[in-house]
Structures are given as C-alpha cells and as structure tokens.
Amino acid sequence: MPAKKQYWLMKSEPSVFSIDDLKVCKMTCWDGVRNYQARNFMRDEMKRGDGVLFYHSNAQPSGIAGLAKVVQEAYPDYTAFDPKDVHYDPKSNPGKPTWYMVDVKYIKTCHSIISLERLRKIAGLKNMLLLRHGRLSVQPVTPEEWKMILSLSEWD
Numbered sequence: 001m002p003a004k005k006q007y008w009l010m011k012s013e014p015s016v017f018s019i020d021d022l023k024v025c026k027m028t029c030w031d032g033v034r035n036y037q038a039r040n041f042m043r044d045e046m047k048r049g050d051g052v053l054f055y056h057s058n059a060q061p062s063g064i065a066g067l068a069k070v071v072q073e074a075y076p077d078y079t080a081f082d083p084k085d086v087h088y089d090p091k092s093n094p095g096k097p098t099w100y101m102v103d104v105k106y107i108k109t110c111h112s113i114i115s116l117e118r119l120r121k122i123a124g125l126k127n128m129l130l131l132r133h134g135r136l137s138v139q140p141v142t143p144e145e146w147k148m149i150l151s152l153s154e155w156d
Contacts, residue, residue, distance in 0.1 A: 006050045007141040008041070009130055010068070010104070011057040019054045019066035019109050027071060027105040030138075031079045032087035034099065038138035043074040043100040045140070052104055053141060053149060055130075061115040064149060072103030111154035124148050 010030060012018065022028060033039055052068040076097035079087040092098045116134075119125055125148060129139045141149075 006045065006047065007053070007143060007146040008046065008050060008070075009053040009055050009064075009139050009141050011055045011137045013058045014056045014065070015058075018056065019106075022054065022066070022068060022104070022106040023109060025106075027103060029072075029077075029101045029103050031077050031101045033077070033101065033137060034087070034089065035137060038136055039098075039100055041138050041140065042102050046070050046073060046102050048073055051141075051146060053146075056113065057137075059113075061113055061117065063113040063115040063117075063119070064110060064153075065113055066109040067107040067155070068104040069107055070102050071105045074100040074102050077101040108155045114149065114152050118152070119149075122148065122152075 017028070030042070033042060048070055050070040052070060053064050054066040054068050056062060056065045076094070077087070077099040079085040080089040080092035080097070080099045081094050082088055089099060116130075119128070120131055125131060125145055128141070128145050129136065133139070
C-alpha cells in the first residue's frame with residue numbers, strides 16, 4: 001500500500017533562493033538545513049510526491065509564496081563536506097552523514113504572498129506549527145491546514 005501523502009512547509013529567504021528562482025530552475029536540492037528537528041523531518045518522514053508550501057522568510061512580507069513537491073527522498077547533504085561551501089560543517093563525516101537534503105520541484109506561485117499576518121488571523125490555523133514554533137525551517141502541515149491554505153490564494 002503506498003504511503004499516505006504528507007504536507008510540509010519549507011522556508012527560504014527570497015534574497016538567497018526564492019519561489020521565482022525555483023520556477024526558473026524547475027527543481028533543486030534543499031540543502032543547508034542545520035537544525036536536527038528539521039533534518040529529521042526531511043530524513044525520516046518526507047516522501048516522493050509530498051506537497052510543499054514554499055515560504056519566504058525574513059521578507060516583507062514573510063509568507064507562503066508558492067507550491068512545490070518532493071521529488072527525491074533524503075540523501076546526504078554534500079555541502080556539509082565542502083570547506084568552500086557556506087553550509088560546510090567540519091564535524092560532518094561523509095561515512096556517517098549528519099545532514100540530509102531532499103529535492104523539490106516547482107509547482108506554482110501564489111498570485112500574491114499569503115502573509116504570516118493573514119495566516120495568524122485564520123481560526124482554523126491557530127494550531128499550525130508555523131504559528132507556534134516559527135523558527136523551524138522545515139515543518140509538517142496537516143491535510144486540513146494544507147486545504148485551508150490552498151483556498152486562500154489565486155495561483156499562477
């Protein structure tokens with residue numbers, strides 16, 4: 001029996017990598033995650049076909065900018081082994097990787113950002129992890145939250 005589809009929110013600063021960047025390249029690895037809980041979500045729970053809310057963090061406004069999907073399940077984040085890479089981790093061992101990444105594919109862009117401020121005003125989202133533990137860069141989204149968020153925007 002196939003695994004049940006799951007949903008995720010993944011954050012990126014648009015000045016580093018935006019939904020428009022993903023639209024241009026169509027698919028990319030989601031590298032540089034250096035938080036254990038976020039890593040565990042990617043390594044242990046993300047599956048091919050899972051839906052992704054692409055979230056612009058540290059932006060004006062911060063919010064959901066588009067949709068993507070997981071197209072490659074977790075594999076070692078090779079940027080951790082490269083001393084020239086901004087995500088280099090000198091303690092990481094290629095023989096026993098600490099950090100993992102997944103590949104995501106662009107699906108579509110929000111006609112306008114669904115702002116964090118707007119999300120906070122929706123009663124049905126009050127328990128969303130984003131609104132309770134905002135700093136986590138990769139986090140699960142319930143199917144109910146996913147449906148509610150999809151109804152909030154027009155999509156290109």
